[in-house]
Amino acid sequence: MMRLQKLKLTDSSGNTSCSPLCGRSGFNPTSRAKARPAEELHKCSQECSDTRIGGGPFATHPHPNPPLEREGVWANGLSRIVSGFRLGLVVVLAGVLTACGGGAGSASGGGDVSIRAASLVSPASASATPATTLPAAPNVISITSGNGEITLTWGDVPGATSYNVYYLTYPGVRTSNARQLVGAVSGNPITGLTNTQAYYFAVTAVNAAGESVASSEVTAMPMPALPGIPGNVRLVGGFAEATLDWQVVPYATSYNVYYGISPGLPNATSTVITGVRIPAQLITGLNKAPGRYYFRVTAVDASGEGSPSVELAAIAQGTFKLVSGGYGHSAVVRSLEPALGGIAGTVWTWGDNSRGQLGDSSSKLGKPNDSFTQRLTTAEISYVDRVSAIASGYHHTAVLLTDRTIKTWGMNTNGQLGANGQLLTHSLSQPATNTDFPRSVSLAPPAMTAIAAGFQHTVALKDDGTVWAWGYNVLGTLGYASMDCANPVYGQFFWTCSDVPTQLTGITGSVAAIAGGYSHTLAVTSDGQVWAWGRNDTGQLGTLAANCNRSITQMLPSILQAQALDTVFDPATQACNTTPTPVNAIPGSIVAVSAGMRHSLALMSDGTVWAWGGNYYGQLGYTPAVNLFTNSDTCVVTTALTMPCSYDPKPVLGLDHVVAISAGTQHNLALKGDGTVWAWGYNAMGQLGTGAAAGFVYNQTPKQVPGLTGIISIAAGAYHSLAVKNDGTVWAWGDNTQGQLGDGSKTNRSSPVQVQGLRWPVVIIPGR
Template sequence: MRYRQGIAPETCSGEGRAMFRRTPRVLLGAALLWGCGDKPSPDLTPPSVLLTTPREVRRQRVRLTGLAGDDTGVERLTWWLNGGEAQVLESTAAEGGRAFSLELLSRPGANTLVVRAEDAAGNVTDASTSFHVSFGPLVSAGGLHGGTVRGGQLYTWGQNTQGQLGLGDTTARPLPTVVADLSQVASIAFNSNTSLAIREDGSVWTWGANASGQLGLGTPPVDGQAHTPDTQARNRPTQVPGLTDAVSGALGFSHALVLKADGSVVAFGKNNNGQLGDGTTTDRDYPVRVLGLTDVVKLAGGSQQSMALKRDGTVWAWGNNDSGNLGQGAEDTVAHPEPAQVPGLSGVVDIASGREHMLALHTDGTVSAWGLNASGQVGNGEGGTGLEVYAPVKVVGLTDVVAVYANSNFSLALKADGTLWGFGQNFNGQLGNGQSGKDYQADPLADTAVVGLSDLRDVAAGSTFGLGLRRDGLLFGWGWNSNGSLGNDELQNNWSFAEPVKVKLP
């Protein structure tokens, strides 16, 4: 047992000094504070622990910092995540105590971190923080429908002609409505008239349009037997059979991609250009493995092409290449049913795909792009018919970017300061810069920031509109509002809103 001393014994006299000589050896459970002439007093003051708000880091990691203090000094720090085994927490001396920093590989959905501080007397303080981690988007946008995840619950709104809102009918909703059939949702992916959700348990759920089997609800064929594809639309979320370890998903216009926990990828849906990556051009209404891909951390789907980011920072693409979509330095009109590495790209940390153009974010905060460039969506300072870009080029004037997004013929880039910048098609105000009808080609002198938004956590690009989720939980939309796509019943229908308006979440 350790004891702490208040006043040196040579300054004491009488009984106090005698007591100091008789150092206790049988007292347990607390340190003793010696004072001149005083009887031993236990140290009952527990340490203090201050935790910062966790910040998401790309590729399933969360960073957290903190400070632990105690009146006699912190003896030991430990931590554990989601009830797991306790681990020693390294710290450094700082004003007020011991400073520490953690970068955690968390699970999708709800997480709880506990940090324990102990002093020499055995006093203990536990500080905990809970946070939600998404391996994929917490907000997503399709053709004219949107959705967001809050506390594991999914809310949807907008057009619903194919049941893409998951509410059991085909009636449009101008206001966000909870999807009662799903809980513990970790991330979502919307595109066109189809929706996909990943639950915290790794299961995959799909609903909406299904003409090409993009819901993945069919049964794999049996040799020698006829196969009838499942192409029936669903207006309620339905679990994709056989997938129990998914961490994120992405949707193309009529096909789906799912990233599994082991870094492999499966796909289902339309496959006329080989966008499923299984070596064929046969549509699949059930999941098939994408050939040759391992250690993948992010997926993106376009019109009829697909893209994957690997942990080593390389980018791989497959499917349609008629606008140089695959970044191989040339265009062609043949199917590419197997992934191929995009040449000249390294150190990539995020990817996005529009209709037929692609974006790649580098570790230095710059962005490369390639593919269709009719509206300047590649961001190389040009745009128009016949100006496709067949190999990655740097987007002009963009620096300090932390995430990229795309759909249709426009692109969005989120900067480290939480502001959002756009380039490409803007006929419906989908760049959110206060103007509409004018395309922006990433001219660094042009005012292409989304008006009035900062401190954004997540962003989504729909076909003709955008969504931005702030860190305080407020959600905003801009662009074309039709059938409630901007989630606000006070807005005029079939009208462009070139500046962000609040989505009316419950």
């Protein structure tokens, strides 16, 4: 038979007596209504010592040992009783010892039994001391939200046998006012909570001595597994920009906005703007080809990022990407994708218009030659669109259209417009006709894939890898024999030219890239071999070979000086090749070429640049010494002039990771993959963009153009330079005597200035 232990009690007068923990209905040893005499307490003690386990409020605490007969020894019995009441006993040492019934096996009533702490025998009067003290308050390590639940974790408290969690839906949690979870386990979620409702928590530790003070209060809010999907998403277009807005997602802490040129966002090519705090975002710099952009938004909260919204699309109607520079004029193409009535590939021009090279005719008849007007500001021209490539010569412009046809306008002295007899005659009494109206070039079938413009000739590449050329041909520039052209504008003298596009022969392999120089031409075949033809007085053909010596006594120096072309001509003969000739070997794979006045450039697949030809102003970029003749050959240009040069291609010093090149008259530009621009060569007009003072100055090796980043396209004019940034803006520097910098002035600039007046719309595509 198992029995309950008895306790020795001390009343308020200091008298001691035995009191059992009795389960009889109505028995309350600490009743404040009436003090019980000592003999009654002793009698009750005797009765309880014989009480069998099986009923009453302490039926869940059977004690296997016989009762203690000796009074005064209470510590063992009390500790056993208290320690066993994990489910039915809470000890508050500062107040009342409370035993709560209702454990397993309870058969009848019982109620609560309370014993005032002051009635317990003090340690001084007892024969033993308590075995434990109150545990320390737990330290809450983390609190995390879930879907309808919150998880608390806390560190172990030494000596604690269990833990209680208290919580409220408002701050100020105390053990006396909050909902209690007895026997809580660290790391186990507290479930059944309401999402988006804030909860406040505190934790206590429990051992045989009682319950600790509460931990510091912490708070969290149960949330769904992930935030909701933003709704009512809208897209509003601007100029090279768009604004996305959406409906607020409840309890989202921020939003992520995705955009890119490929559908199915987010994906590997998309850009993300994170941490957006309001339900709207302006997105700028929409200027990448092909011009179509896609947009989505997601909501973010503590649980993570939600699913993306519906995907919207827009067209950036104005990705200024293609840029070209002539002698005194400039042009850019607004590279577009047609949609919603937008016009794709329109051309904007500015600068010199003395030969109609701006193409801004107001009618299909064009203006008379003497009425062309210079323009210092940009303007979109009529009668040409769907342009995919553009090239500028000395005083003419050529464009390749998306249907693979070609249009030209401007100067036509040597048939460079390819009008097939419509504008050029061979009669001294009827001069060639210049035009500001874009005219189609006679090509059959129309299957061109690239275009290039030289001084006064034009070159095109066909989809079968063949090269076609027309225009000026005095030194074999076209690569084939042509008839004499009469030009009374410069006096009664003759040279060879053609206004009929004609296919070249003699190139082995399929051509992949072309370039037009002052009076020579370059082509690269698919196997990486460079071919060259035309003038070769300074080695610009990359070989000593020459099959012609053309007399140019008819080209009077005074006339050429008036045109600011090349003042070093004299009656001497000029070395040239009238048919394509291989350039001396360049190790590696060539991906692009560019031709200047008397020098040539090649871009390699490894990002390096090679150069050959004239080096009078350091345009070859590989002579670090002051003496330009060092490490160069000497070329006899005229009877009175020799020039440093090289017939063999050599690498340009200090250039790597280059993705594009462009050669001007006597200076060069290189675009690196990091969006920076590097320049070298002649700098008298500030065309290198380094901020150096004007004068007879040059850089023998490439130097970075300060202040230019994010560049995607470059072009070197005769004595000025152009660049397009990734935000769609166009920048220019160098010679501005004809307004070719587009800043509204005629002041030369040695540092880049932004071209004014270029704008483009972003048009929203409906139905997505």
